[in-house]
Ligand code: FES
């Protein structure tokens with residue numbers, strides 16, 4: 397099995413959008429060869445349907461939401477959140493008190509997908525619904541999202557490459573070499589590698605440029621002269637299909653995957669700076685702490701976008717080289733890469749066995 401042509405295990409929750417992107421206006425998102433339309437009903441609940449009108453196959457995301465139903469732009473057929481056709485404006489209308497009733501509607505039903513709004517993101521489950529229930533599959537928890545002690549920044553990764561190239565990049569901390577201008581760490585050395593059914597975990601010893609232990613040290617994010625190199629453990633975990641990393645006590649980063657097809661991967665990189673060290677701050681009123689969190693949100697944007705841009709450039713070159721010469725040998729000395737590839741293959745087999 398070639399890891400670069402591996403499918404994904406669909407029996408997991410994948411991220412398709414940020415919460416703020418989904419409104420009463422339907423939007424199209426993509427996940428592993430599926431085009432999905434997302435919309436909020438009148439109660440704010442999010443629904444996810446196959447983005448094809450059963451009438452003429454046009455995209456339902458071009459339509460609009462009428463109360464709790466999605467109305468197709470072309471002929472105005474309406475569908476509820478389960479994908480059942482509930483109204484056709486020009487079919488056998490029986491006017492009953494001004495309301496159209498008893499229409500002989502076609503028995504078409506659009507596929508609907510389990511959708512969750514969880515820690516700032518919209519998660520979709522495309523797999524076997526029996527597995528979802530019997531194994532109580534949950535999205536990855538991002539507890540820092542709401543916690544008042546963490547300042548977040550989100551950067552969107554959109555790269556023309558198989559998802560394996562992205563996760564290998566995230567697990568291989570020796571590539572700090574690439575990030576001269578935005579580097580958070582240096583001199584990484586892999587100390588420990590463990591793997592189990594669900595996770596590959598690498599622990600590196602590294603030198604970090606940032607130490608967020610004084611209130612003013614937040615300025616290290618803007619001004620390099622405030623930075624002092626010091627040793628910190630750097631952990632990276634592939635909690636299939638997503639990724640989590642910590643650098644000392646001060647930073648946590650997540651990468652939430654949205655693989656679109658074999659050569660296109662989207663993902664959300666979320667960087668959290670911890671304010672845990674500022675005990676006095678924790679004694680202030682909640683509203684003020686929330687105000688600080690909101691004001692500092694996105695502080696690491698320039699750094700994170702810069703890192704992402706440099707990584708995408710490398711990842712896309714790897715994909716292009718693979719497309720040109722897929723059996724050309726590559727030489728790898730970091731054991732985390734082999735562990736990641738084994739995990740990807742195992743997960744595909746696991747889904748096939750279901
Ligand atoms: S194509 Fe959707 S209503 Fe006709």
Ligand SMILES: [Fe+2]
Pocket residue numbers: 565571575703707
């Ligand atoms: Fe990187």
